[in-house]
Amino acid sequence: ARVMVAMEAELQQHPAQGVLVVGDVNSTLAAAVSAKKLHLPLIHVEAGLRSGDRNMPEEINRLATDAITDLFFVTEPSGQEALLREGHPASRIHFVGNVMIDNLFHQIGRLRADPAAGGRGAALRAGLGDRPYGVVTLHRPSNVDHPEQLAGLVGTLRTLASDLPLVFPVHPRTRSNLSRFGIDLGPNIHTTTPLSYMEFLCLWKDAEIILTDSGGLQEESSAVGVRCVTLRDSTERPVTITDGTNILAGTNPARILDVARTALAQPASGKRPLLWDGRAAERILDVIVDSPLFQPV
Structure with a gap:
């Protein structure tokens, strides 16, 4: 609600020809609603992704944002298919690639030029020597908020870590629940506090495997060829x-x-x-520049 109030004030103070939102977080939906209340064209990047699971807060954000979007940019064919099924005109749906992968390639280039940018991620790797390792992330309420479920997942990770050391940047919600439920990670799961994007990239890009309930990590691992096991019953990114x-x-x-x-x-x-x-942003810009939504009347 605070984002909506601030966004509406910003748009009134600095009039725009349209608003572009990305992804499926709460601020995506808040900015989208603010734009439409002011009768501005709305552009959604990463449109059309569907898990089919309305228990996920992100799924509600995706559905609601796309319901009021004027120009859709999709990352994969499933996005096109979903939007067409929902009755959106094909002329406003554009398959352009994935801006997250644009950024990923750019940041990998930065790491190659300056390995020190890996910060704590580089230090964690160095601490493992030349040993292969895996990476874990867990944060979704369905996985970490129930003691039996979290204990079962940790038991699996402990067993796997007896063969392959695992590095686990622990989300604050997950850390709190591990402590509250009295769950021990064991000696072969190396924990750390949350990492910056660059630190985490430095860590996971050379891992043998990633075990995650994240959405974006499914995409990024596929882009660079790292094995990924998704600890969920559904995914909104089937192309991965x-x-x-x-x-x-x-x-x-x-x-x-x-x-x-x-x-x-x-x-x-x-x-x-x-x-x-790595060229999705270029394609998006080309479409926006040529779109009748933004041409002078």
Whole structure:
């Protein structure tokens, strides 16, 4: 609500021809509603992604934002298909690639030029020596808010970590629940406080495997060919499974362990999804410049 109040005031003070929002967080929806209340054209980047799970707050944000969007930019074919099913005109839907991957490639270039930019991520890697390792992230309420579920997942991670050290930047919500539920991570899971984008990139890009319930990490790992096991029952990014390196394991601890061990036993497979080439922003700009929504009357 505070974002909406501030956004509306900003748009009234500095009139715009339109508003562009990205993704599916609460501020995405707040800015979108503010734009439409002021009768401004709305552009949504990463439009059309659907998990089919309305228990996810992000799914509600995606559906509500797309319901009032005028110009849609999608990252993968499933986004086009979802928007067409929902009745949006094809002329306003554009498959352009993924701006998150644009940024990823740019930041990898920065790390190559200046390894010190990896900060704590580089230090964590150095602490493991030359040993292969995996990376874990867990933050979704469905995984970390229930003691039995969190304990089961940690048991699986402890078993896997006996073969492959795991590095776990622990989300504050997850850390609080681990302490509250009395769950011990064991000696082979190396924890750290949350990392910056660059620190985390330095850590995960050379990992043997990532175990995560994140959305963006499914995409980024597929773009650079790192095995990813997603600890969720659904994904709004199916191209990471059909084309990329992602495997949807669900939330059953025994299945997660089996999927992870099977993935580690063979080379990472998959290819970079179509148009994830670092040029999505250029394509978006070209469409906006030519769009009749923004032409002088």
